[in-house]
Amino acid sequence: MSAADLAAAAPAAPPCAHCGLPVPAGLAGGEPAFCCGGCRAAWDVLHDAGLARYYELPERAGMRVAPSGRAFEEFDHDAFRRLWVRTRADGLSEVDLYLEGVHCASCVWLVERTPLAVPGVASTELDLARGIARLAWDPARTTLSAAARFLDTLGYRPHPFRGGRAAQLRRLEDRAALVRIGIAGAIAINVMLAAVALYSGWLSGMDPAFARYFRWVSLVVTAPTLVWPARPFFRGALSSLRTRTLHMDVPIAIALLAGFTRGAVNTFTDHGPIYLDGVAALVFLLLAGRFLQSRAQRAAIDSTELMHALSPRTARLVEPEGVREVPAEALAPGMIVEVRDGEMLPGDGVVTEGGSRLDNGLLTGESAPVPIGPGDVVFAGTVNRGAAIRVRIGQSGEATRVGQILREVEAAAARRAPVVRSADALAGGFVAVVLALAALTWWRGSATDASRALDNAIALLVVTCPCALALATPLAVTVAIGRAARAGILVKGGDALEALGRPGTLVLDKTGTLTEGRTRLVAWRGAEATRRAVLALERHSSHPLARGFREAWPDLPVPDAADVVSTTGGGLEGRVEGRHVIVGSRAFVGARATDPVGFAAAAADPGWTPVLVAVDGEVAARAEFGDAVRRDAAATLAALRARGWRLRLLSGDDPVVAGAVGARLGFAPGECRGGASPEDKLAEIESLAGRGCVVMVGDGVNDAAAMARATVGVGVHGGAEACLATADVFLARAGLQPLLELTIGAARTLRVIRRGIAFSIVYNVVGAGLAMAGLVHPLVAAIMMPASSLTVVLTAWRGRTFEEVPRWR
Amino acid sequence: MAVIFIVLPVALVVVLAAVIAWVWAARSGQFDDTDTPAIRPLIEDDEARPKH
Numbered sequence: 014m015s016a017a018d019l020a021a022a023a024p025a026a027p028p029c030a031h032c033g034l035p036v037p038a039g040l041a042g043g044e045p046a047f048c049c050g051g052c053r054a055a056w057d058v059l060h061d062a063g064l065a066r067y068y069e070l071p072e073r074a075g076m077r078v079a080p081s082g083r084a085f086e087e088f089d090h091d092a093f094r095r096l097w098v099r100t101r102a103d104g105l106s107e108v109d110l111y112l113e114g115v116h117c118a119s120c121v122w123l124v125e126r127t128p129l130a131v132p133g134v135a136s137t138e139l140d141l142a143r144g145i146a147r148l149a150w151d152p153a154r155t156t157l158s159a160a161a162r163f164l165d166t167l168g169y170r171p172h173p174f175r176g177g178r179a180a181q182l183r184r185l186e187d188r189a190a191l192v193r194i195g196i197a198g199a200i201a202i203n204v205m206l207a208a209v210a211l212y213s214g215w216l217s218g219m220d221p222a223f224a225r226y227f228r229w230v231s232l233v234v235t236a237p238t239l240v241w242p243a244r245p246f247f248r249g250a251l252s253s254l255r256t257r258t259l260h261m262d263v264p265i266a267i268a269l270l271a272g273f274t275r276g277a278v279n280t281f282t283d284h285g286p287i288y289l290d291g292v293a294a295l296v297f298l299l300l301a302g303r304f305l306q307s308r309a310q311r312a313a314i315d316s317t318e319l320m321h322a323l324s325p326r327t328a329r330l331v332e333p334e335g336v337r338e339v340p341a342e343a344l345a346p347g348m349i350v351e352v353r354d355g356e357m358l359p360g361d362g363v364v365t366e367g368g369s370r371l372d373n374g375l376l377t378g379e380s381a382p383v384p385i386g387p388g389d390v391v392f393a394g395t396v397n398r399g400a401a402i403r404v405r406i407g408q409s410g411e412a413t414r415v416g417q418i419l420r421e422v423e424a425a426a427a428r429r430a431p432v433v434r435s436a437d438a439l440a441g442g443f444v445a446v447v448l449a450l451a452a453l454t455w456w457r458g459s460a461t462d463a464s465r466a467l468d469n470a471i472a473l474l475v476v477t478c479p480c481a482l483a484l485a486t487p488l489a490v491t492v493a494i495g496r497a498a499r500a501g502i503l504v505k506g507g508d509a510l511e512a513l514g515r516p517g518t519l520v521l522d523k524t525g526t527l528t529e530g531r532t533r534l535v536a537w538r539g540a541e542a543t544r545r546a547v548l549a550l551e552r553h554s555s556h557p558l559a560r561g562f563r564e565a566w567p568d569l570p571v572p573d574a575a576d577v578v579s580t581t582g583g584g585l586e587g588r589v590e591g592r593h594v595i596v597g598s599r600a601f602v603g604a605r606a607t608d609p610v611g612f613a614a615a616a617a618d619p620g621w622t623p624v625l626v627a628v629d630g631e632v633a634a635r636a637e638f639g640d641a642v643r644r645d646a647a648a649t650l651a652a653l654r655a656r657g658w659r660l661r662l663l664s665g666d667d668p669v670v671a672g673a674v675g676a677r678l679g680f681a682p683g684e685c686r687g688g689a690s691p692e693d694k695l696a697e698i699e700s701l702a703g704r705g706c707v708v709m710v711g712d713g714v715n716d717a718a719a720m721a722r723a724t725v726g727v728g729v730h731g732g733a734e735a736c737l738a739t740a741d742v743f744l745a746r747a748g749l750q751p752l753l754e755l756t757i758g759a760a761r762t763l764r765v766i767r768r769g770i771a772f773s774i775v776y777n778v779v780g781a782g783l784a785m786a787g788l789v790h791p792l793v794a795a796i797m798m799p800a801s802s803l804t805v806v807l808t809a810w811r812g813r814t815f816e817e818v819p820r821w822r
Numbered sequence: 823m824a825v826i827f828i829v830l831p832v833a834l835v836v837v838l839a840a841v842i843a844w845v846w847a848a849r850s851g852q853f854d855d856t857d858t859p860a861i862r863p864l865i866e867d868d869e870a871r872p873k874h
Contacts, residue, residue, distance in 0.1 A: 070865070118861040125862070141858040188848050195844040199837055223826070230830060 030068070031056045032078040032168075051082055055166035062129040070119040078168035084338070085161035085171070087327045092343030097173040098157070105135050107149045108157060109177045111319055112169040115144045123167060131160045143315055145174055176318035183311060190307070194300045197242035200234055201290075201297040207231045208290035212792050228287055232280045235289040239273055243296045259441035260434075261483045265299065267444065268292075268478035275471040285468055286790070288475050291798055295480050298802055306487035306507060309494040313503040317743050321734055328359035331403060344409040353401045354555075357394065360409035364389045369399035370557055372531070375713040375733040376415065378665025378689075380524045380620060380640035382532060382557055394714050394733065398557045415714050418691050419735055425695055426721035426739065434511055435766055436486045440479075447477050447781070454785045465787065473784035476794050477777045481801040485769030486511075488809035493762040496815040501746030502755050509725045509741040513756055514763025516657035517706030517724070520698065523664035523671055523687075525712035526729050527678065527749070528640040532557055532622075534565035535641045538612070539626060539634020546589040547626055547634075549574040550596050554585060558624060561638055584624075595627040608632040620670030642674060649749040650678055656756060663697055665689050665715050694719040710752060712736055727752065758815035765812030769805040776801040 029036050030045035031052035040047065047053040059067055087093055099107045115124065120139070124146055127137040133155025139146045148160060161171045174180075207227045214224055246269065249262030269292055276287040326341040329351040336351055341359040344350065349365060352358055358371075370382035376394045385391060391404060393413040410416060451470040458466025490507035497504050504510055524530050537544070548571045551559035574594075577587035584597015586605075595602050599613050606627035608614070612635040617623050621639035625632050650660060662678075662685040664671040671687030689697065694709075695718045701707045702722070709716065709723035712732035720726025721739045728740030730747045737743060744751040780797060783789045847853065 066865075118864045121858055121861055122865040139858060140855045141861065142855065184851070184854055188851065188853070191848040191853055192845050195848060196841055199841045199844075203834065203837055220823075223823070226827065226830075230834075234834065 031166075032080070051080055051166060055080070055163075058130050058163065058166070062126070064123070064126055064129060067119070067123055070122075078166075080166045080168060081170050083162075083165065085158040085165065087338045087340050087343075088157040088161050088171075088173075090339050090343055092340045093157075093173070096340065096342060097177065101149065104151075105149045106152050106157070107147065109174040109180075110146050110148055110161070110164075110171040111174040112139070112144050112146050112164060112171055114169050115139060115141060115146075120169070124164065124169060127160055127163060131155055131163050134160050144319065146171075174318075175321045176315070180315070180318070183314075187308075187311075190300070190304045193242040193245075194297070194304055197238050197293070197297040197300050200238040200242075201293040204231050204235050204290045204293040207234070211287075215792070225283055228280045228283070231287060231289040232277055235273065235276070235293050238293050238296050239269065242300060243269060246296075246299070259444060260437035261440045261479065264440055264444050264447065264479045265295070265483055267447075268475060268480075269295065271471055271474035272478070275468075275475070286472070286794075288794070291475060291478070291794060294799065295478060298480060299483055302484045302487040302491075305491045306494075309491045309498075310504070310506055313494060313498055313505050313743075316498070316503050316745070317505070317737050317740070320737055320743075320745075326359070329353070329356075342410060344406050346406055346408065348406045349403055350406060351401055351403050352397045354397060354399060357396050358391055358404065360393045360404075360406045361413045362391060362404040362406040362408070364391055365403045365405050367400055367402035369397055369402050372396040372398050374524045374530050376715060378522065378524045378713060378715050380528065380530075380532070380666050380670060381622065400555055415735065418714055418718065421691065421695070422717045422721045422735065422739055425718040428699075429722055429724070434486060434508060435763070436482060436770060439482070439770065443479060443482070447474065450477075450781055450785065458787075469784055469787045469789075472789045472794070473781055476780035476784050476789050476797065478798065479773070479777075480798060481773030481776060481805040482770060484802055485773060485805050485809070486766050488806055489762055489765040489769060489812060489814075492809050492812065493758060493765070493814040496817060497755070497758055499817045500751070500754060500758075500815050501744065502751050502758070502815065503743040503745055504755075505741050505743070510759045510762050511766070512706050512724050513708065513742075513759035515706060515760075516659075516756075517708060518659045518661065518701050518704065519653060519708045519710065520661045520663050520701070520719070520723070522709075522711035522713065522716045523662055523674055524640060524666055525731065526710055526716075527646050527662070527674060528642050530640060530712065530731065532638050533561050533641060534636055535621060535639045536637035537565075537634070539636075543626055543628060543634045545569055545572055546574075546592070546594045546628065547596055547636075549589040550577060550585045550587050550594055553577045553587070554579060558622070558638055562636070592629050596624065599623055599625055602627050602632060606630050606632050619673045620667070642677060643749055645748045645750045647678055649753045652753050653756065654679075656760075658756065660684065661701075662686065663689055663694055663719070665691075665694070665713075691715040691718050695722055698722045727755070754815065761812070761814045765809060765814060768812070769808045772804045772808060773801055776804075 027036070027046055028034060029048035029052050031047060034048045036046045036048050045056070047056065059065060097108050101107050112124065115121070121141055124139045125137050127148070128134045133151050135149040135151060137146050137148045148157075150157065150160060164171050207230050211224060211227050214227075246262050246265045249260070250266035253260050253263050272288040272292040276289040276292065279285040279287050327338045328341045328344055329336050330339045330344070331349040331351050344360050350359060364385055364387050366387060368384070368386040371385050371391060372382045373379045373395050375396070376392060382398045385402070392415070393409070394415040451473050454473055455466045455470040458469060486507065490510055493510060494504045494507070521527055544566055547562055548566060548569055551562045552571060553574065572590050574587045574589045577585060579585050580597070580601065583601035584595060586593070586595045588594070595605050602625035603613055607630060609631060612632045613625055615635065618637065618639065621637040624636040624638060626634040626636070654660060660680065662671060662675045662680050664687045666687055668687030672682065672685050675685035676682075686697070691714075694716060698707055698709055698719045699722060706724045708725045708727060709720045710727040710729060711717075711720055712729045714733050714735045717733075717735040717739045720728070720736065725742065726740045728736045728743045729749075729752075730744050732740070742755060744755070776797060780789070780794070783793065
């Protein structure tokens with residue numbers, strides 16, 4: 014239906030009863046009226062199922078439903094079943110689907126009523142926050158595609174959720190963490206209640222029998238927290254000792270063991286402080302801090318996984334009966350597939366029919382689409398830009414070139430050096446100093462009063478417990494990741510933030526990262542009237558450059574063109590408003606027109622394709638097509654350089670093009686490198702790896718291995734799936750500006766972490782001093798410990814890290 | 823005050839019951855999705871009756 018039809022229908026007829034769009038004149042008059050058969054079917058289904066209330070829901074007012082109208086036949090394919098569908102114990106099939114467009118209570122209501130509309134569907138359960146529906150159905154009574162079509166007619170386009178298995182594992186981890194936190198919390202609170210009784214008894218006098226009773230209760234209640242919830246710390250400390258890389262778990266384990274052992278001994282001997290409330294609180298606070306951090310990281314990982322789900326992985330299989338959609342995983346060598354304009358090739362193969370242009374940007378980094386025809390070898394992961402082609406599949410799945418690159422990515426990720434976190438770097442020295450001080454305290458006092466000296470040494474171990482030190486990082490990182498996500502920057506790990514906090518080397522890909530990654534009109538010299546003539550001719554062409562012209566001037570009125578003749582590999586000729594117009598390459602136009610102004614002779618920017626326009630035999634305008642540099646690239650790079658980052662450009666595109674783009678963005682000739690294969694990129698990152706933090710910023714499959722090997726891999730908006738999966742940080746907002754925000758936010762986060770660590774060290778120095786002097790009363794310790802933790806919590810919470818960007822979507 | 827010798831164990835038993843309830847809830851996935859269940863009852867199913 015064209016815009017003109019819509020305009021004609023709008024004032025007279027009521028809108029479509031289902032989707033709210035205007036009803037075309039031919040279909041108006043019915044009561045209720047529908048804009049198409051699909052909407053009528055959806056309306057009937059909803060009424061038959063008793064779901065007509067849908068149309069009265071308040072959230073629906075003013076909302077338009079946009080069904081895609083697809084058949085979803087690939088959902089019933091064997092390959093799809095094998096990959097995504099589980100069979101439950103009761104014989105029903107179950108699948109996790111990501112639904113686009115769910116956002117409110119009505120969506121939950123409607124989606125969960127799918128069983129009423131599609132007989133055979135047993136249940137649908139929607140997780141609103143993530144947009145994932147778990148659908149169970151009886152394969153003997155209905156098909157998954159029927160349910161998918163129903164959800165689609167309601168405007169919730171379903172996609173198989175790829176991260177299902179990983180998400181299930183994370184959910185189990187989450188549950189286990191919650192169990193530990195709950196137990197540790199209950200124990201901490203109850204031991205603290207007993208401690209309050211003991212402290213107030215100490216202040217106002219207490220029957221020794223009660224005191225002994227409360228001490229025993231504390232011991233009995235605290236013991237379980239060490240054997241169950243605190244186990245991750247002991248396990249971490251053991252593995253840290255085994256690999257001889259000290260980290261935070263070691264001082265935590267020492268403090269827990271020292272505190273508990275001394276508390277137990279003092280309970281048995283009925284003399285001296287017991288510390289058990291501190292031990293229980295420590296376990297609870299640390300578990301809660303770490304859980305919060307993993308929750309924040311998880312939210313970022315979830316968001317990137319949902320973006321995976323959106324990239325379609327289906328293929329149009331050509332069979333004698335016609336073309337049908339199957340999952341890309343179902344392809345086998347020898348099959349013929351059809352690839353239409355804008356679709357990604359599902360496998361490697363040879364073109365059998367049709368001619369078009371292929372965008373290799375994500376695979377190789379080349380910026381200009383490459384012409385292809387029958388007999389040419391094509392690769393999975395490239396995008397068809399032009400007419401539909403048919404391809405005989407040679408390799409599919411893991412055997413494709415993309416699959417091979419992905420295996421390299423895994424190998425590269427295994428070679429990456431881990432980021433040393435500030436707190437862990439301190440942990441080694443911390444342990445050594447604390448143990449030395451404790452030994453000194455004991456040795457100095459043992460000559461006079463051995464038991465008292467041991468007490469003081471243990472008090473030192475407990476009071477210097479690294480609670481605040483261990484909390485500083487997770488809390489600061491949690492808050493920063495949450496704020497970054499609201500600014501469209503998805504950080505999958507706290508390590509990445511710490512690494513990005515200090516300037517290092519930033520390696521940038523060109524196509525799709527510094528540039529927009531697609532061909533468009535970048536320069537135009539000529540009269541306004543000529544533009545309209547060009548559009549008139551280009552309306553008759555499906556060439557990528559014709560689309561470029563249309564996208565550049567979408568609002569210009571287009572006159573009619575007559576006698577249009579298209580010459581393949583040359584250009585277009587025709588009559589527009591009585592004048593003879595030619596649009597095409599330099600050679601094509603040069604052979605048919607004179608050039609008094611010298612448009613054709615002007616030097617071309619390497620990497621840009623010139624197009625000439627001649628009117629009545631004279632060249633009147635010149636257009637340049639190319640992959641334009643992102644608008645915010647120059648300013649962002651300048652700001653990054655000012656912050657101390659060393660920048661490098663590493664491109665798979667032609668070295669001349671890479672050099673030209675690099676020169677325009679202020680790269681020295683030595684800092685640019687073109688013609689780099691994925692292996693070259695990986696080698697370049699490895700050669701830089703010895704010198705501090707290396708950050709790889711990219712968007713394509715060809716960057717993925719380099720990103721996996723770099724200290725931090727940053728994927729940019731619009732990147733390929735392989736790059737989404739390997740990136741530690743994903744910029745969900747378009748442009749390069751988020752990259753600058755990321756480095757600023759990371760530097761601020763690092764500052765907040767250091768401030769928290771500084772606070773806790775000051776506290777520890779004071780505590781250690783008091784303990785060595787034998788002045789630490791358990792009450793002092795009981796006040797100092799939460800006070801220091803609270804300071805760190807507040808520092809993390811109030812710390813300025815990422816600026817929120819309102820409504821960036 | 824001797825009653826504390828009895829009341830405290832009773833209180834701890836209550837705590838134990840609460841902890842067991844928490845462990846059951848966490849393990850059976852009650853905390854997996856903390857957003858959607860809250861809005862499920864917001865829209866009544868007055869017309870919706872499954873047809874058998």
